[in-house]
Amino acid sequence: MTRQRAPRAPGPGAPLSGSLLAEAAVVFAVVLSIHAAVMDRYSWCAVALAVQAFYVQYKWDRLLQQGSAVFQFRMSANSGLLPAAMVMPLLGLVMKERCQAAGNPYFERFGIVVAATGMAVALFSSVLALGITRPVPTNTCVIAGLAGCVITYIMKHSLRVGEVIEVLEVLLIFVYLNMILLYLLPRCFTPGEALLVLGGISFLLNQLIKRSLTVVESQGDPVDFLLLVAVTGMVLMGIIFSALFVFMDSGTWASSIFFHLMTCVLGLGVALPWLYRLIRRNPLFWLFEFLFQTETRLYLLAYWSLLAAFACLVVVYQNAKRSSSESKKHQAPTITRKYFHFIVVATYVPGIIFDRPLLHVAATVCLAVFIFLEYVRYFRIRPLGHTLRSLLSLFLDERDSGPLILTHIYLLLGMSLPIWLIPRPCTQKGSLGGARALVPYAGVLAVGVGDTVASIFGSTIGEIRWPGTKKTFEGTMTSIFAQIISVALILIFDSEVDINHSYAWILGSISTVSLLEAYTTQIDNLLLPLYLLILLMA
Numbered sequence: 001m002t003r004q005r006a007p008r009a010p011g012p013g014a015p016l017s018g019s020l021l022a023e024a025a026v027v028f029a030v031v032l033s034i035h036a037a038v039m040d041r042y043s044w045c046a047v048a049l050a051v052q053a054f055y056v057q058y059k060w061d062r063l064l065q066q067g068s069a070v071f072q073f074r075m076s077a078n079s080g081l082l083p084a085a086m087v088m089p090l091l092g093l094v095m096k097e098r099c100q101a102a103g104n105p106y107f108e109r110f111g112i113v114v115a116a117t118g119m120a121v122a123l124f125s126s127v128l129a130l131g132i133t134r135p136v137p138t139n140t141c142v143i144a145g146l147a148g149c150v151i152t153y154i155m156k157h158s159l160r161v162g163e164v165i166e167v168l169e170v171l172l173i174f175v176y177l178n179m180i181l182l183y184l185l186p187r188c189f190t191p192g193e194a195l196l197v198l199g200g201i202s203f204l205l206n207q208l209i210k211r212s213l214t215v216v217e218s219q220g221d222p223v224d225f226l227l228l229v230a231v232t233g234m235v236l237m238g239i240i241f242s243a244l245f246v247f248m249d250s251g252t253w254a255s256s257i258f259f260h261l262m263t264c265v266l267g268l269g270v271a272l273p274w275l276y277r278l279i280r281r282n283p284l285f286w287l288f289e290f291l292f293q294t295e296t297r298l299y300l301l302a303y304w305s306l307l308a309a310f311a312c313l314v315v316v317y318q319n320a321k322r323s324s325s326e327s328k329k330h331q332a333p334t335i336t337r338k339y340f341h342f343i344v345v346a347t348y349v350p351g352i353i354f355d356r357p358l359l360h361v362a363a364t365v366c367l368a369v370f371i372f373l374e375y376v377r378y379f380r381i382r383p384l385g386h387t388l389r390s391l392l393s394l395f396l397d398e399r400d401s402g403p404l405i406l407t408h409i410y411l412l413l414g415m416s417l418p419i420w421l422i423p424r425p426c427t428q429k430g431s432l433g434g435a436r437a438l439v440p441y442a443g444v445l446a447v448g449v450g451d452t453v454a455s456i457f458g459s460t461i462g463e464i465r466w467p468g469t470k471k472t473f474e475g476t477m478t479s480i481f482a483q484i485i486s487v488a489l490i491l492i493f494d495s496e497v498d499i500n501h502s503y504a505w506i507l508g509s510i511s512t513v514s515l516l517e518a519y520t521t522q523i524d525n526l527l528l529p530l531y532l533l534i535l536l537m538a
Helices: 018-038 041-066 081-085 087-101 105-132 138-156 161-184 191-213 222-244 253-279 283-291 295-324 339-354 356-379 385-395 407-420 434-460 473-493 503-519 524-537
Strands: none
Touching: 018 041, 018 081, 018 087, 018 503, 018 524, 041 081, 041 087, 041 105, 041 138, 081 087, 081 105, 081 191, 081 524, 087 105, 087 191, 087 524, 105 138, 105 161, 105 191, 138 161, 161 191, 161 222, 191 222, 191 253, 191 524, 222 253, 222 283, 222 356, 253 283, 253 356, 283 356, 295 339, 295 356, 295 385, 339 356, 339 407, 339 434, 356 385, 356 407, 407 434, 407 524, 434 473, 434 503, 434 524, 473 503, 503 524
16 A cells, blocks of 8 residues: 555564554454364464464564664565465465365365465574574564474474475575575565565475476476466576676666677577476467467457556656656655556456456566566666666655565566466366355455555545554445445456355455455555455365
8 A cells, every 4th residue: 555654663672563463363363264264284283373473573573673684674564474474374275175175186285385385484484583583582482483393293294205395495495585685685575575475486486496307298287387487587587687787887788788688598598498398389389379369369468458558658647747847756646556556457357257368378478577677677777777767766655665666566466366376277176166256356356446445545535544554444444345346346247256155255355355454564465465365265
């Protein structure tokens, strides 16, 4: 959200604020709801993880306030360890349940690995906080140690040897990515956001390595391989250029030409051969055939191109207004920034209804383009680097306190993750009936509709503040109401959605996520769709 400045973390010895307790209460409500729906040894591990994360989060907040957190984190928010630590474990649990119900043992085990990996990286973040806290917090160490022992014991007797190795591989990648990216990108993340983003990247990188070593012809979906290669390739490209530009000025024409040549080398010499090995076809021919396979796809591509052009015009027009105004420090108002939320809603809804595989691929390509353009802006690559810096500075807010501008990338991720994370092999037998039929729309509902309406109405007509925050009761209520109307419209226009008698669960899920939006100080574009996805899939 952009309608208020988030409260700072509590100081040493200070009691937990009401907003932190309310955020924790919402997260615990979600955890207990999933535990009640699943009720097995893995869900008990999730409860234990949530308890220790709640205690350790306070230690992280103290470290941030004291400036003793080793790396430079974003300071306009609390640590966010609890809500971030629960995403991967809960996602793994609901994925396991859905695939078990669909009779798919491979993806059922995959869900268990996702849950175990999420618990492992969360425990590492807890150990890191406790290890650098002085004096050593004895009580919190005991609680974290007990929770860690319970989780380790259960997982030791539940995971196969290969799965244990896979979890340890992801943890190792996560540790190295933390050391590299948090050093290169100060103030871009809170500890919770780093846990969520870097944990997800680590898991994707490990999956790509695993599938590359065990590739079998006709195994796996090419659209999934495209996502793995695109995300991994863009992250590795950023690390490589960050290292290279330590020794040269990235803003010169010579460096810019070198950047573009190296991008072509990495794309044509590494990414495309890697993708060819996975899909056993020429990636460019496959992509061309995929995009123009049906007439519907041609219409969707033309429609999305018009929306992209409109978004660019909005950016140019707003910057022209700033240039003509007296104040050069003019910032785009909240309603203007929410134009882009409306644009992505108009983009994703037709894609979900008419062609989800095309939307999956288009979102992947768009993510790669966004990250590439951010590299161009960050490194000041000519000829567009300085222009992008000027154009995008208008849309900055307090969350863009680091060297990277990530809010637009988070918006794209929040809308796309429900599309990417659906276990498609587990949905062939109607296992996504009821509230689960709305899972692809989780990003549209939580961010495209809920977050947008809450921001606009909260900043214009809101008067009653939620305790401990500047967000308003009116904004939250209008957000819930708008999402309910959106669900009704989805039922009208998408004939494949049949929610049966799951109205109460849908209303409870939307209300819970809206309350989380009211109290969290983390990146809501990323966090809210994931929690709504988890609740709807349960």
